[in-house]
Amino acid sequence: MSERCFLAIDLGAESGRVIAGLFDGQRVRLDELHRFRNGPVDVAGTRRWDVLRLWTDIQDGLAKAAEKYGDSIVSVGVDTWGVDYVLLSKHEELLGQPYNYRDPRTTGMIEYATSKVPRSEIFAATGLQFIPINSLYQLLGMQQKDPELLASADRLLMMPDFFHWLLCGSRVIEFTNATTSQCLNPVTRDWAVDMLRKLEIPTHIFPEVVSPGTKLGPLREEVARATGLPRLDVVTPATHDTACAVAAVPTSHTGRANWAYISSGTWSLIGVEVQEAILGEEALAQNVTNEGGIDGTYRLLKNVMGLWLVQECRRSFERAGRSYDYEELTRIASEAEPFKALIDPNDESFLSPADMVEAIQNWCRSHGEPVPESDGALVRCALESLALKYRQVLEGIERLTGEKVEVIHVVGGGSKNALLNQLTADACGVPVIAGPTEATALGNVLVQARAAGEIGTLADIRSVVQKSSELETFEPAEKAAWNDAWERFTALTR
Template structure:
């Protein structure tokens, strides 16, 4: 790996997007931002949608900037996004309507209706995916229920990164890791056509899954006209952002029966293990454990936790009231505040899409017999402590169900830069927390592209390159017996089915 190779990682999150160039040389990756932009959904009379045309234009802008700086050294381009959302393509290759946002309310109650036709246990045994309201499977059922004609006109279904890759290359594909979030892909890696048939959903729209690291093809003429002459090819990363982030976890090999856990911390928090097998069973289903596809034959066995979404929405609500803070300022205020002692169950479904998050938190506390907190610093502190408690419960769950002892917790993604959250996590879980990298998804995107280009041999080497490329911050747990009591109180107050929250 002495020769320099550069890859453009397009990483789209629920709140923002970025084009980052990763340069691989001498066993390390250096990340350099080429373009950053906001990701703002659009609400129309028929629901909440992603502004996918603007996102595509921002991607082209970022690739132009990357090409101007790196030229022929740029050999790969790959896009990762959140899971579950999709576009439908007609026989002429045209997009049928703007893709819906997973937070659109049209799927409310659909999972229960699906379970009347195919039991939740059978769905889980077939796919390994928790029955979350925003799964692709339930979005398609919502379209069928509302007589949405686009489903009848569709010739193919492309998940969000597949759609954007299609526009870059003119080639349609269905990358495996993001397909695995749909609730329609079997744990065997093939589409669950028997399940789709029983739910009266079309099966012909699902393309054969393509493994991460596949070289899809060159950029189309219109893209080259827009971005300048590029010899780079589209190399499919793990197009699901969580799978990318897991590749970038700078973990060391463990003995059998012992493992690290990871928290991919951003709008959503994904707490899980990277295993070579799925973890299936009725207890696993009832615990909200999900088995998403990973790189190199692995499974990301994890719990979906609501994540920093609560803080993002609090900040948005306060800004509407004229109180504007940066995330760093809010974290600083919370660090100086005394714990309010409140138990915020961040996985309460009421937090999925409220109009006013601080008010939703206040109602949650009242409903669970607690005093509401109103001061911004105390609300933020309560949210961060609630996340740490959710991680504690998830840790206990995955250790028990997977039969593995976790010795360390790696926090990657944006939450790795929140020192208070990382320390609270170490305290609550009583495990050392290793924080970094913050740009884990972009780094993982680059690493998988490099695997596809033959620059990195396998997943083990990818983890080693991640270690060499990351400066870790270590948080040691502090003794505080109060976390045991808080965890017990959280378990006691959960009076609704524990199914995680929803996937990013």
């Protein structure tokens, strides 16, 4: 068959892209049409997203798609990071500049929420990891900081759903991103209304929840006119970028929890795929999360701070007049002394520090660890600590599922970091299969292709990814040294 074109709008915390996915029925290839910068904007002591500039860049990318692929384009869909949202008034006016999840207004909101509703009750109602960035704590922060704005809201849309509204006028939320909010019940798969009411969060703002692959409607006439596109279908992929990435994990073991994934980027999301949310006391004690996936699956996982640690070290080095690309950072880390210093990557001091180098060094001082001084030592500290955190998370998840993880698939931009891949294999003691780098875009495109009737099951999607990708395997080594490091790490993170 001839290639059919599906457009993926993929927005990450550092950049956004408009990508064409060309699918011939057996393999898919990607063509990046437009890349643009993204990132938080500091405004008067707050941290926001510049969604209007993102929308301008998206339209520029769509115009390039129209010029290159024209009538062969079938549909378009958006995926983004989770937890952040936009509020609309009843007249569909944008209420305020949307907040970035690292905005400090969530400080203390977990404690506030659990003072009103027991922690166990919140977990039973949502199945989500307690982490300050969640939409629930953002809403509570807004409730206290700006109650008038929240009271004016008629509709809450998660970030990808907001861009779908701009594209076609839909006012719904797709399931996978809804599950990142800590406002959705994983059993009923609808909003946790009773819990939200106890926290005095207005429930009328939460719209209908739809499944991945839902056709939302045709492109707005004015958008089609501005970009040169036909009024093609707007389709929800799995709108949470990690759900897209996990859909594109090149495994043949769909339906089993004996393989794990790490969606590696600014955040590392590490977990397994299960058929039902895992709740209960042990899951609560481990502070794991149950996020939605394709075909009603759940991603039993934990959020780990990820390559944010390295990205922010790089910014610190640049401020000091030392510029590196990521390949150079990996090289100097590989040359640094192993296990010089270890940190807990998920310590809240690393969530949004003024200077990551100082944050790492201060953490080491306060916990009796040797202080890394050189740039290579700092990056190696971050990477080795991440690998050990992955092991810690996986061992906990294995206890919950009763299945031993036999292989780890690393997907996303972080899969290009060969040093971290090898450290992960060494720390966890199982092979690591790296790739594809573009798992999120592949998942987005192939869910759209399935909505168009071009592909069948989730297993079929993964088979296409296997045929379309170059993968690299890292075998574990150096067991004794890592076991020593593991004992030290667990003592630091109790």
